[in-house]
Amino acid sequence: MDQMTTNILVAGVGGQGVILASDIMSEVFMEAGYDVKKSEVHGMAMRGGIVTSHFRFGKKVYSPLIKQGEVDILFAFEQLEGLRWFNYLRPTGKILMNDNKVNPPAVNLGEMEYPKDIPEVIRSKFKSFYLIKGTEIALQLGDARAANVVLLGAISKFFEVNDDLWLKTILNYLPPKVHELNRKAFSTGRDQISQS
Amino acid sequence: MKKIMSGNEAIARGAFEAGVKVAAAYPGTPSTEILETIAKEYKEIYAEWSPNEKVALEVTYGASMAGARAMACMKHVGVNVAADPFMTLSYVGVNGGLVLVTCDDPELYSSQNEQDNRHYARFAKVPMFEPSESQEAKDFIKLGYEVSEKFDTPVMVRSVTRISHAKGIVELQDPMTPPVPIEIKKDTAKYTMLPSFARVRHAFIEERFLRLKEFAEQFPGNRMEINDPTVGIISAGISYQYAKEVFPNYSYLKLGMVWPLPKNLIGEFFKKVKKVYIIEELDPFLEENIRAMGFKPKGGKDLFPICGELNPFLVEKGILGKKFKPPKPFFKEPLPPRPPNLCPGCPHRGVFHVLRKLKVFTSGDIGCYTLGAYPPLNVINSNICMGSSIGGAHGMAKALGEKGRGKIVGVIGDSTFLHAGVHPLMDVGYNKSYATIIILDNRTTGMTGHQEHPATGYTIRGEKTHRIDFVGLGRALGIENPRKLNPWNLEETERVIKEELDKDEPSLIISEGPCVLLRRAFKKYNKPLQVDSTKCIGCKTCVNLGCPAISYQLVEGEMAMTADGKKRKGIAFIESSLCPGCHLCYQVCKFEAIKSQEEKPIFGFETA
Ligand SMILES: Cc1ncc(C[n+]2csc(CCOP(=O)(O)OP(=O)(O)O)c2C)c(N)n1
Ligand code: SF4
Numbered sequence: 163m164d165q166m167t168t169n170i171l172v173a174g175v176g177g178q179g180v181i182l183a184s185d186i187m188s189e190v191f192m193e194a195g196y197d198v199k200k201s202e203v204h205g206m207a208m209r210g211g212i213v214t215s216h217f218r219f220g221k222k223v224y225s226p227l228i229k230q231g232e233v234d235i236l237f238a239f240e241q242l243e244g245l246r247w248f249n250y251l252r253p254t255g256k257i258l259m260n261d262n263k264v265n266p267p268a269v270n271l272g273e274m275e276y277p278k279d280i281p282e283v284i285r286s287k288f289k290s291f292y293l294i295k296g297t298e299i300a301l302q303l304g305d306a307r308a309a310n311v312v313l314l315g316a317i318s319k320f321f322e323v324n325d326d327l328w329l330k331t332i333l334n335y336l337p338p339k340v341h342e343l344n345r346k347a348f349s350t351g352r353d354q355i356s357q358s
Numbered sequence: 359m360k361k362i363m364s365g366n367e368a369i370a371r372g373a374f375e376a377g378v379k380v381a382a383a384y385p386g387t388p389s390t391e392i393l394e395t396i397a398k399e400y401k402e403i404y405a406e407w408s409p410n411e412k413v414a415l416e417v418t419y420g421a422s423m424a425g426a427r428a429m430a431c432m433k434h435v436g437v438n439v440a441a442d443p444f445m446t447l448s449y450v451g452v453n454g455g456l457v458l459v460t461c462d463d464p465e466l467y468s469s470q471n472e473q474d475n476r477h478y479a480r481f482a483k484v485p486m487f488e489p490s491e492s493q494e495a496k497d498f499i500k501l502g503y504e505v506s507e508k509f510d511t512p513v514m515v516r517s518v519t520r521i522s523h524a525k526g527i528v529e530l531q532d533p534m535t536p537p538v539p540i541e542i543k544k545d546t547a548k549y550t551m552l553p554s555f556a557r558v559r560h561a562f563i564e565e566r567f568l569r570l571k572e573f574a575e576q577f578p579g580n581r582m583e584i585n586d587p588t589v590g591i592i593s594a595g596i597s598y599q600y601a602k603e604v605f606p607n608y609s610y611l612k613l614g615m616v617w618p619l620p621k622n623l624i625g626e627f628f629k630k631v632k633k634v635y636i637i638e639e640l641d642p643f644l645e646e647n648i649r650a651m652g653f654k655p656k657g658g659k660d661l662f663p664i665c666g667e668l669n670p671f672l673v674e675k676g677i678l679g680k681k682f683k684p685p686k687p688f689f690k691e692p693l694p695p696r697p698p699n700l701c702p703g704c705p706h707r708g709v710f711h712v713l714r715k716l717k718v719f720t721s722g723d724i725g726c727y728t729l730g731a732y733p734p735l736n737v738i739n740s741n742i743c744m745g746s747s748i749g750g751a752h753g754m755a756k757a758l759g760e761k762g763r764g765k766i767v768g769v770i771g772d773s774t775f776l777h778a779g780v781h782p783l784m785d786v787g788y789n790k791s792y793a794t795i796i797i798l799d800n801r802t803t804g805m806t807g808h809q810e811h812p813a814t815g816y817t818i819r820g821e822k823t824h825r826i827d828f829v830g831l832g833r834a835l836g837i838e839n840p841r842k843l844n845p846w847n848l849e850e851t852e853r854v855i856k857e858e859l860d861k862d863e864p865s866l867i868i869s870e871g872p873c874v875l876l877r878r879a880f881k882k883y884n885k886p887l888q889v890d891s892t893k894c895i896g897c898k899t900c901v902n903l904g905c906p907a908i909s910y911q912l913v914e915g916e917m918a919m920t921a922d923g924k925k926r927k928g929i930a931f932i933e934s935s936l937c938p939g940c941h942l943c944y945q946v947c948k949f950e951a952i953k954s955q956e957e958k959p960i961f962g963f964e965t966a
C-alpha cells in the first residue's frame with residue numbers, strides 16, 4: 163500500500179454491524195492523525211438487504227466513494243457479499259472475510275443456489291485472502307454479537323496503528339459489562355493473522 | 359475541537375452553532391438523522407416531528423415571523439409536499455433566518471423517484487447552497503442564516519445521500535446568539551399575501567434576486583482553483599469531490615452556491631482555461647443555465663449520465679472517453695440478488711398473505727409494506743407517493759363500478775396515513791366508495807428507522823403526548839364502522855377483510871400489530887418455531903410467506919420421504935436465531951409439520 167489513500171470496502175448484510183465497524187475504523191484513523199472519509203447507504207437497504215460502507219484514509223481524502231478496481235482491503239462480513247464486491251479489488255489488494263453465510267430470499271425460496279465453495283473460488287484467483295471464523299470464535303467466547311470485534315481485531319493487524327487505540331475506540335461503543343469479552347474477541351481476532 | 363460527522367450530523371451542528379431555536383421535519387431518507395441528532399444532542403433547540411413536510415415548513419415560517427432562526431428538513435420529495443407554502447414563503451421572506459434543507463437521493467437508494475431539487479431554487483427564486491462534504495455542510499447552514507436575514511429570503515441547502523450519509527472531519531465552534539430579537543411584530547403587508555400585497559412582494563423578490571446574483575459573484579464559496587489550464591471543470595457538491603479525486607491537477611470552478619449563478623465569475627473561468635467540462639449529478643442544471651448565458655462548454659451531460667449517481671469511475675470514464683480503461687473483473691457469474699425484505703415476524707406479512715389469497719387489486723403506499731410488491735408475496739400492485747393508496751383505490755372503484763366490487767383494497771401505513779391519508783379517506787367517506795382501506799398500524803414509522811408520529815403517543819424526545827385513535831378518526835371522516843384485526847391471526851384477518859370487501863359502503867380496517875423491532879411494544883417474544891422433519895412434505899406453503907427465517911432445503915436419500923412414506927424433494931427449515939415466534943407459518947401448514955414451542959400456540963404476541 164504505497165499510494166496516498168487506503169481504501170477499505172466493508173460489505174455485509176443488514177444487521178451484521180458493517181456500519182459500526184466502519185465507524186470505529188474511521189475514529190481510529192482520525193485519532194492516528196489521518197484525514198478520513200466514509201460513506202454508506204441507510205434506509206431501505208437495511209431490511210436484510212446489502213450493506214456496504216466505503217472507508218478511506220490518507221493525507222487528504224476527496225471522494226467518500228472508492229473507485230471500482232481500487233479497493234485495498236475488501237472486508238466482508240458474509241461470504242456471498244464478499245464475492246459480490248470481489249471485482250472492486252485492486253489486483254494488489256487483500257480480502258478479509260468472515261466465514262459466515264446468510265441466505266438471500268431467492269435461496270430461501272429454493273429458486274437459486276447459494277454459490278458453492280466461495281472461499282475456494284476466491285483463493286484460486288487471489289493470494290492475499292484471509293478467511294476468519296469470526297462468528298464461531300465469538301460464539302465460543304460467549305456471544306455471537308462479538309463477531310465484528312473479532313474481525314476488527316484481524317484487520318487491525320494490517321496497520322501500524324497502536325492496538326490500544328483500537329481497543330479504546332471499540333470499547334467506547336460498548337457497555338462496560340461486555341468489555342472483557344470484547345477484549346478477548348479483539349485479541350483472538352488479531353491472532354488469526356499470522357505475523358508474516 | 360475536531361469530530362467525525364456525517365453530513366446530517368454536521369447540518370444539525372450548524373443549526374446549533376447558528377443559534378437555531380425551532381427545527382421541524384418529517385422523516386425521510388436520507389434526511390432523517392438531522393432532526394434525530396438535534397433531538398438527542400442539542401436540547402436548546404425545540405425539535406418536532408411534524409405530521410408532514412408542509413406542516414414542518416409552516417412551523418418554521420411561524421417561528422421565523424416571531425424572530426427565531428428556524429430550520430425545516432426533508433427528503434427531496436418532501437419538498438413537493440411543502441411546495442405550496444414554500445413558493446409563497448419566498449414572497450413573504452423572513453424575520454429570523456429560515457433554512458430549508460432538502461436531501462436528494464440520486465440512485466434512489468430509498469425513494470420513489472430521483473428528482474433534482476436544484477430546480478426548486480430557481481422555481482421559487484431563492485438562493486441555494488450545496489455542500490461537498492461534512493465541514494461545508496455545517497458552514498453552509500450557518501452562512502444560510504446570514505444570507506436569509508440579510509436578503510429577507512428563505513434559503514435552501516441541498517444535500518444528497520453521499521453527503522448526508524458520508525462522514526468526514528469537522529471543526530466545531532461555539533454557538534452564537536442570533537441578531538434578531540424574538541417578539542411579536544406585526545407587519546401585515548409583508549406577511550399577508552393578499553393580491554394587493556403580494557404584487558408588491560413579487561417586485562421585491564425580483565429585485566432581491568439581482569442582489570443575490572451580485573452576492574454570488576463575491577461569495578468565497580464560489581472559488582477558482584487554477585492549476586493545469588488546459589482543462590477546467592465546473593462542478594458543485596459531491597461531484598466536485600469525485601472529480602478532484604480522479605483529476606487533482608485540472609483547474610476547477612467549485613460552486614458552493616448553485617443558485618443564482620455567478621455569470622461574471624463563470625466568464626472569467628472560461629477565459630482562464632482552454633476547455634471546460636461541467637460535471638454534475640442528475641439533471642443538466644448548471645449546464646443548461648451556463649449555456650443559456652452564452653458560454654460553450656466542451657462537455658456535460660453528453661459525457662455523464664443523467665440517471666443515477668455519479669462516482670469517481672463514471673467521472674473518469676466520461677472525461678477520458680475512449681482512452682478510459684476499466685479494471686478487469688476477476689469474476690463474472692451472476693449472483694443471487696439480496697433485495698430488502700420484511701423482517702421475520704413482521705405484522706404486515708399476515709395481511710399480505712390474505713390479500714394474495716383473495717386476489718384483490720392492492721393499491722399500495724410507501725413504507726416497509728411496499729416490499730410486499732416483491733416475490734413471493736407479490737401483493738402490492740401500485741404506489742406513487744405518500745397517501746396515494748387511498749385516492750388511487752377510490753378512483754379505480756369509481757371507474758370500475760360493478761366490475762370492481764369486492765376487489766379493490768388500499769393499504770397504508772400508520773405514519774403515511776397521518777402524513778397524507780386523512781384527506782383521501784375523507785373523500786372515500788364523503789363520496790361513498792366501496793374500496794376497502796386498511797391502515798397497517800405498526801405503531802411506528804418503520805421504513806425510516808422507527809420515528810414517533812401523532813399516533814404513537816410519544817414526541818421526538820420521548821415525552822408522552824396525545825395519541826390519535828384511528829377508529830375515532832375514521833368515524834369522524836365518514837366511515838361508520840371501522841374494524842380492527844390482529845394480523846398474526848390469519849383466520850380473523852381473512853374473515854374481517856372478506857366481510858369488509860363484501861360491504862357496499864366505505865370500509866376502514868385497522869390492522870393492529872406493532873413492528874417486531876419496536877421493543878417497547880412487546881411484553882415478550884415467543885419461542886422460535888420448529889419444523890418437524892418427519893412430517894414436512896416440502897409443499898413450500900410456509901416458505902412462500904417470504905419469512906427470512908424460513909428456507910427450503912433440498913433432501914436426498916433416506917431424507918426424501920416423510921415418516922409416513924410420502925415422497926418429498928425438500929423440506930422447510932426455520933433458523934431459530936431469526937424467528938420471534940409469530941406463528942404465521944404454524945397456521946398455514948396443513949400437515950401439522952410446524953411445531954409451536956409454547957404451551958399453547960399464540961397467534962401474535964403479548965403486547966404492552
Ligand atoms: C413526501 C415523503 N416524505 C417522506 C418519505 C419517506 N418515507 C417513506 S415511507 C415513510 C413512512 C413509513 O411509515 P409507515 O407508513 O408507518 O409504514 P411502515 O414503514 O412503518 O410500515 C416515510 C417517512 C417519502 N417517501 N415521501
Ligand atoms: S421494520 Fe417493522 S414494519 Fe418494517 S419490515 Fe421490519 S417488522 Fe415490518
Ligand code: SF4
Nearest residue numbers: 703905937940941943
Ligand atoms: S413463526 Fe414462522 S413465520 Fe413467524 S417469524 Fe418464525 S419462522 Fe417466520
